[in-house]
Amino acid sequence: METRTGRPPRLSRAQIAATARELIETHGVQALTMRRLATELGATPMAVYHHVRNKDELLLLVLDEAAAGMQRPELPGEPGERLVIASRAMHDTLARVPWIVEVLTSDDLFSPAALWYPETIIEAAMAGGLGLDEAVHAYRKIWYYTVGEILVHASAARRRTANAGKTFRERIFDDVDAAQFPRLAEVGERWAELTAMDTYEAGLRALVAGLLPTR
Template sequence: MTSRTQIVTAARRIIERDGWEKLTVRGLAAELGIGATTLYHHVRSKEDLLVLVLNHYLGQIERPALPGDPRERIIAAATAVHDAAAAWPWAVEIVTTDGFVGLLDESALWMVEEILAGAEDYGCTPADAVYIFRSIWYYTAGEVLVRANTARRRAGVLGPFSLDHIDASRLPRLAAVGGEEWAAVAQRDTYETGLRALVDGLLTQTTPKPD
């Protein structure tokens, strides 16, 4: 009998070898040496399969000790989200939809819970806490996907980056920066700096102002 662990292991093997786009229920069944009908007893679709693999991965992430300060707790939990996503950037493409938290197991949702709790402990309403989480997630997902695609560009999968086509008379500031300087700035790891600025702005925006 095929176990959940065997399914996840084989699915990860296909993803790492061929990319997540190539993962199919029929292909996984062939990898496992079983019939597709048998596998459909465990997963109903490719999305189910990807979510199963993602939940297994997230459930294995060790939960760190988080700061007591609400703001720092939000930043620490968001950084954990970022690090998990950066290790598996393909998974970000699976969950770049609103409501993705409904797809994840409880063991995979502690990071979301801590961001919401940190925001509420800071003084935000539950609705504003959700707004803060969504804003952080959009920033994080974008950063992870941009860096993943940049790595593909460096590997030659995409074309080289250049600003040589810029007309300096029409776009003088872009032309003055130049492709090399832009690329150098883009290589800096600015996630935490940007995250702190974002969180500070969101908390200021959503918490009551003293009279």
């Protein structure tokens, strides 16, 4: 076997971003450190610092790489439907990489490449009859709903993966006191199935209908 000599191959920003993203997706955002990333790359921390100055810049690099594959669907003319389509695209893009939501909600980091979503949603809200300030508030309400839905489903998926059998919550719903909680007892073991369903768009449409003024 030939032994390689000389300097190791130079790192690229694309290689750093890909390895950082793999670390995050496998072990979580908190596991990403410059030292651990360097170890995964087979390099020294100083070699990584040559490309990114700190963890925030590293996360921004990863966010930009992820945002490059975001959805930009064709948009209808009707403002309410435009709001729904753009918001659904935002949801579906983030749901594929839920760790991004954790980054976006825990710090002030944001990829400029993703500005298409708030711009499109705010513009559609204004076309639907809202002023600029109201449209921004409408976007924030949609954002909170979207983020909450993604985080809850991602957390539930992790619990299902971690538990070989039923989760604690599922066991509770299997044996709810029917005299005290008749509706929950009626749902019973179907609770996990019902709460795992994708009802995002139905909720989104109800939210949009409530946000836009009636004409």
